[in-house]
Amino acid sequence: MDSTGTESSAGTGAEKGKAAVSLTKAAPAPTPAPNTAEAPDIQSHDTFVIKKKLSLTAGEYVVSVARPDGSEGEPVAYAREKRLSLRGQVTVYTDASRKSVLAAFKGRDHEVGYMYDVRDASGQSFGSFYEDAGASFLRRTWQVRQPGTMKLTGRERSRMVAFVRFAWEFVPYLEYVPFIWPYRFKYTESGKPLMTVTKKLGLHTRYVLEILAPDIDRRLAIAHTLALDALEVD
Secondary structure (H helix, E strand, O other): OOOOHHHHHHHHHHHHHHHHHHHHHHOOOOOOOOOOOOOOOHHHOOEEEEEEEOOOOOEEEEEEEEOOOOOEEEEEEEEEEOOOOOOOEEEEEOOOOOOOEEEEEEEEEEOOEEEEEEEOOOOOEEEEEEEOOOOOOOOOEEEEEEOOOEEEEEEEOOHHHHHHHHHHOOOOOHHHOOOOOOEEEEEEEOOEEEEEEEEOOOOOOEEEEEEOOOOOOHHHHHHHHHHHHHOOOO
16 A cells, blocks of 8 residues: 555645745744843933942943933943043943943034034944033033034023032132032023933932933933033033
């Protein structure tokens, strides 16, 4: 019976079935979505907490997504300031190992004083900011530029706090002591509020960055917030 055509046909059908199953198993699986714990999508978040770590060698910062209660959630970026840089230089990394660059900025001479270009890991500029010296006499004012998208004007809300901060920098040795009183910058375009940066009360330097416009590049917003602290005594 082993030589009958019936059994040969059955065997051929079984082999075809196995081949079909084998081909099905060999089909590539869909590419899994990125692990947000490894590569967080900062553009999908609107509120961040930026905390400065005490260090004798350099200014170090941890950027976290803010929880609904305002506390620090998942860390999404780490920054390091070169304190010996006269023009201010800060690099923002995606992880604590500081192996992958998220953004970086460094000052350069410009007609407005110092212009700070914000660049990605490849060195491509995607935004800039500078302090508006003329408008900063009473309240510190910054201009933040995101090419092709928006031009933000950021200004301290309280004139009184702005004056105290201004005087603080001229008191001997106090310029190297963190200003513990809270203050807030409000960023607008044509009068419309698009972003705020609030320094919280306390001995530890802590900021809350709130973004109200989805088109603002979070890397640019974070870099500028870091500059508010890192450039304070430059």
